Amino acid sequence: MNRPDKRPGAGETALDAATLQIHHPYEPPPGFAAVVPAVHKASTVLFRNAAALRARSWKARDGYSYGLLGTPTTYTLEERIATLEGGKHCALTPSGLSAISLVNLALLQAGDEVLLPDNVYGPSRDQAQKLLAGFGISHALYDPLQPQTLRTALSPRTRLVWIEPPGSVTMEFPDIRALVEAAHSAGTLCALDNTWGAGVAFAPFELGVDVSIHALTKYPSGGGDVLMGAVVTRDASLGERILHVHSMLGLGVAANDCEIVLRSLPTMRMRYEAHDRAARDLATWLTTHPAVRHVLHPALPGAPGHENWRSHCSAAAGLFSLQFDLQFGHAEVDRFVDALQLFGLGVSWGGPMSLAVPYDLTAMRGPKAALQGPLVRLSIGLEAVDDLRADLAQALSAAFGS
């Protein structure tokens, strides 16, 4: 089948039936078209002859070499994610975190420094502290709401600045343009974690970033059932650098996982807007609750970095965090989380089910951070918003008596 020149003819029955299960002459008629792209599965990729095998190329996405290095299915998903993000080149990775690792390993060497916002996604900070440090790559933190602290932190050793809008858990929205400008004025590349924006809320490359990573695990998957990441670039040589390291690290993604993401992408914008509407509705309502001290949602006036959100974004993800009245400690906050009926307890987000996670900011960010103590992050799913409101109301009343 793969070598039509050597294929046994329909009338040739010299081959055993077992052999024919492997070398079957049937080929379906060409020209089949459907709404969803085909799913191609392969570790081994076959070539027509020795010359084609020797001449194989894949880096320019103009051919195939090995399943790990790309199939029609992964190329198709790469193109769609690049389009979603407004970039040109995309590498798929087995998780959002591995997309972050890929950028770090592709762009940093011993002796270099990477700068992270102090509210960065926790595992990203761990990677800098516990893995990159061992490779001779140092890191420093800056305050994303104070671009001046980034300017001060930049040194001749800085090779990469990470931007995360908004910060994980505490949701501060930075002035992305100002951070990019500070990094570029020092000749440093900027990578942005675009998981929250998802290619819907704002266009990362229009704001000047060099690399955008996206945990496809979240809204692009939309089901809470797939782990995948993407690294997107606009610049061809930067895209090549990323792809080169991607191939050496062996970062493959499964065809059936690509299939799920390809199936979910066409509805992502509508889902994002529905998550956004419900989350803003509930967040606004919660600002009036007596037990709630702060609702951390970048689209709410008064939230940290709200002005930046307004100047950059046309939408917001369905995420926000609650800080409770200071008289309440972890015990009451845990009681609130345990009393919730419709919110699942678990990390990650982007699927249909609403989720809640209790955090201890003092342990996460250290005693000098602006926000301290217990906090609950809510991810608003696709349930009816009045059911979620009633559930939150009964859990607040059970935990805080108000």
Ligand SMILES: *Cc1c(COP(=O)(O)O)cnc(C)c1O
């Ligand atoms: C979830 C998440 C990641 C990591 O994605 P995984 O697929 O879970 O590894 C990275 N960054 C942000 C902002 C996230 O929310």
